Amino acid sequence: MPTPIRVGLIGAGYIADWHADALRATTDVKITAVCDLSEAAARAIADPLGARVFTTVQHLIDSKACDAVHILTPPNIHKDIATQCLAAGLHVLVEKPVAESATETAEILAAADFAGRHFHAGHNFLGLPSYIRMKAAMQAGDYGRVSGAEITWALPLSPLRSGPFNLWLLRQPKNLLLELGPHLVAFAHDLFGEVEILHAEAAHPVTLPGDDPRPQSFRILARAGHVEITFTIALVETIDDRSVTLRGSSARARLDYAQDVLVVERENAADLVANPLRKQRELAHQRLVEGFSNAFTQFRSLNTRNPYGLSFRGMTAAIYSALAEGKPQDPRFSGQTAVTVMRTIDAIIAKLPDKVLQTAAPAVQTRAPKPTALVIGGTGFIGRALTRRLVADGRDVRVLSRGKSGPFPDLPDRVETVSASLHDLDALTAAMRGIEVVFNLAKSLDDTWADCLKNDVGVALRIAMAAEQAGVKRLIYTGTIASYDMSDPNVQITEDTGFAEDMTDRNLYARSKAECERKLLELHRTRGLPLVIARPGIVVGKGGPLQHWGIGRWHGAGAVRIWGHGRNILPFVLIDDVVDGLVRMIDAPVVGQSFNLVGEPMLSARGYFNAIHEALGAKIRVVPGNLTAFYASDSVKYLLKKYALRKQGVIRPSRADWQSRAHFSPFINTRAKQGLGWQPEHEKARFVEKAITNANLFGF
Known part of the structure; x- marks a missing residue:
């Protein structure tokens, strides 16, 4: 062996x-x-x-x-x-x-x-089985003489609109092409050889923090021998179209490389009446075969051989079989091919107008910030808005981040970003020196309860201990309304409702955040931790995502299966209102209390999508989700993961947990309004304007 x-x-x-x-x-x-x-x-x-x-x-x-x-x-x-x-x-x-x-x-x-x-x-898509079939058929002449190709990457890139903004991907406009271009160019080179770039343009700009524009789409015209090629990259909210289309004299082949589906449209020799019917029957037959084949593959492998995974398997198999047998490198993945592909990417960048590649000059710092507020999780949706609100109120802010930069290049005099591990008590304590108020917006999405205890509960306690050691006057912790049992429409939820004693049948996020609250409140009772707890509802507004999973399970930008029937009012709240509530917790006499930051009753899930249609002209396919079916399906997955795949620490949320996702129980927000003087938006027209019309949900 x-x-x-x-x-x-x-x-x-x-x-x-x-x-x-x-x-x-x-x-x-x-x-x-x-x-x-x-x-x-x-x-x-x-x-x-x-x-x-x-x-x-x-x-x-x-x-x-x-x-x-x-x-x-x-x-x-x-x-x-x-x-x-x-x-x-x-x-x-x-x-x-x-x-x-x-x-x-x-x-x-x-x-x-x-x-x-x-x-x-790592040109992984060249290892996809359907691509290998397409290439072999083209080289065999099955598509006739190929004269044109369209190679497309159309998939929403949410960080462009909702962050995080400190990714390498967003540092310069050209990085978007460097990141995605190799997928497209590698296809062209592998199929046709050397590619000449004729024209490149960009569109749909979006402004990052600091008035720094980034294009969200690119169109590139190229030629390889006698083949005219169009490369398209679209990163706005769009239907997923990652495809390679070859137009030949005998057929048109379309590869959906995201789904591992290859369909070939050919002419036929039937008479004029039967010809269109026969053509569509042939296409329908191909799609059925491809669909059943992929479904069978994924079912048999328990979804471990999905198209993306298959592309990596094809790549590694080609690379390591050659290495093991001492054979020459597969040219698809060779270093020489990498140089050729990157040379073409450079040529595309060179064809773009100079203004597309420009970045905003960072603001010049005139003084060092003197922060009195620390925001942990300040690069997220709520954290970014909170930081800017604190600055607008006259506070300097320290933001704790994984990196050394944050989404505040326009505020160098008022915001400083520091890097510290949430598992390092000394570093956290040092970051809180001189700080009066700490906002803990951190969360950890883990796969096992043991990881939740370490990365969520443990972190929350460590932040609290650091706040004590640094003499912080107030710690404001953000929990989640997801920790409530919201399965019964006849139960109204207030801050006095409380969480279940036993939450082992809840999803890990809901259970973990509830445990964080329990531990922190215990520290308040026993050691006087100056704690206030905020639980935001479904937060919407500018900077937030279109595909919000608090509303339903999304299937791209154009279809969503909502949790439940979708007719009950959801606990929406505007981002600006959440931030206003958090800021009011700094000085209000509310230590030891918790507040559900849920807006006034406005829209159901169906009403929300109807409002998107009316305000933006975009009709999203909305399908009600049978929560019992969700629960049953999840139970089957649980059994397969535990006994077939032998995964450790898997959980099975209860039926009530699934029903809670529909937010059936209505919320009463009286305590926040009385205790904080909080006034969330109460006019529906203005709510829709802020949550939808001006929220840039689609990126353009």
């Missing part, structure tokens, strides 16, 4: 899970190391695999724990890590974009050639 190739993952973010799943399914490969600055993030991936954990690349290299690495870090550090690993004798696969320019990519290739190692590019 051959010795498996030992692979390390450098970077333990979202994309690492996809690489790990693909590598586990690849013959003669074993994941032996995971490296990330966050040991906890690395361990979450490494421990189930029996892999070693590292927090620096050099330690991973020195350990001799692997033969190859996948570099899954932010793109601006790809080149340095790749050349470091190549020099140490490791093969590398670099997630796209492999670098920030063709020049940097060529440097990685040169390092690979010098070291005698392989450099691979």
Whole structure:
């Protein structure tokens, strides 16, 4: 039996899970190391695999724990890590974009050639089974002589409109092309060879904080030999269209690479009457076959072989079979192809008007901020609005963030961003020195109760202890109305309603936030923690998402399955009203109290979508969700995860928990109005204007 190739993952973010799943399914490969600055993030991936954990690349290299690495870090550090690993004798696969320019990519290739190692590019969609079929059919002449191609990435990119804004992706306009362009250009190069860029334009600009514009769509005209190519990138709220369409003399082939579906439209020799019927029957037959085939594949694999996952499996299988057998690199994923693709991306950027690539100059700092308020979670939807409101009220603010920059480039005199781990008590205490009020907006979405206790409850308690040690005058904690049992329409909810004693049958988010409140209130009673609790409702307004999961389960921007029948009034609240309530908690004599920040009764789920239709002309397909069916389906998934996939720590929320998602129980907001002097928007027309008309829900 051959010795498996030992692979390390450098970077333990979202994309690492996809690489790990693909590598586990690849013959003669074993994941032996995971490296990330966050040991906890690395361990979450490494421990189930029996892999070693590292927090620096050099330690991973020195350990001799692997033969190859996948570099899954932010793109601006790809080149340095790749050349470091190549020099140490490791093969590398670099997630796209492999670098920030063709020049940097060529440097990685040169390092690979010098070291005698392989450099691979993470062009995963080229490993998709349906794409391989399309390419083979085109090369066999099945589509005739191909004269045109449309290659499209149309998928909403919510960070452009609702953050977080400190991502590498949003630092410069060209980064959007660097991130998404390789998918499209890799298809074109693999199908047709060298691509010449003729024209590039951008549209649908959106303004990031600090009056910094970013385009949300690109249209590029290109040519490869005799094939005319159109690349389209659309990041506004749009129907998902990630496709490659080839127009040939004998057929038109359309690959939906997000769904792994290939459909070919051909002419037929039937008479004029039967011809259109036969054509549509053939197309319908193909779609049925593709649909049933994909459904069977996902059902048989318990959804572990979805199209995106299959693309990674195809890529890793091609790369490591060649490595194991000592064969030349698959050209789809070779370093030379990576250089060619990045050269084309550079050419696209060069064709864009200068004004598209410009970024706003950061405001010049004239004084150092003297913060008296600390916002933890200040880069999120509520946190951003809260920080700006505090500044407008005359306060300087310190924002705690994972990074060293935040979404406040226009406020350098008033806002400072500091980086501190929420698991480091000393760092948290230091961040609170001189602070009068701390807003804890942090939340952790975990998969097990053990992780909730560590990353949510433990963090909330650590923040409270830091506040005590730093002498903070008031700690304002944001819980959630989701912790209530909202399943009974005959029960009115006030702050006196309370949570269930036993919440083991609730979803982890609701249970965890309730446990945070219980522990914090215990500290208030026993040690005098100056605590106030806020529980916002379904928060809407500018900066918030169209696809709000508090309303229903979304299927792209055009369809939503609402929780329940959708006729009951939902606990909506405007973002500005939530912020106003939080600010009022600073000085009001309300220590030890909690407040449900829920607006006046306005709209049901159906009413909300009707208002979107009337105000914006966009009709979203709204389907009622049978909550019993949701519960039954979830129960089946629970059994499969626990007994078939043998996953640890899985939970099964109760039927009442699912009914609570529909927010059947009405809220009474009297306490917030009386105790805080809070006055949420009460006129429906103005509510709709702020929540929908002027909220930029669709990005344009």
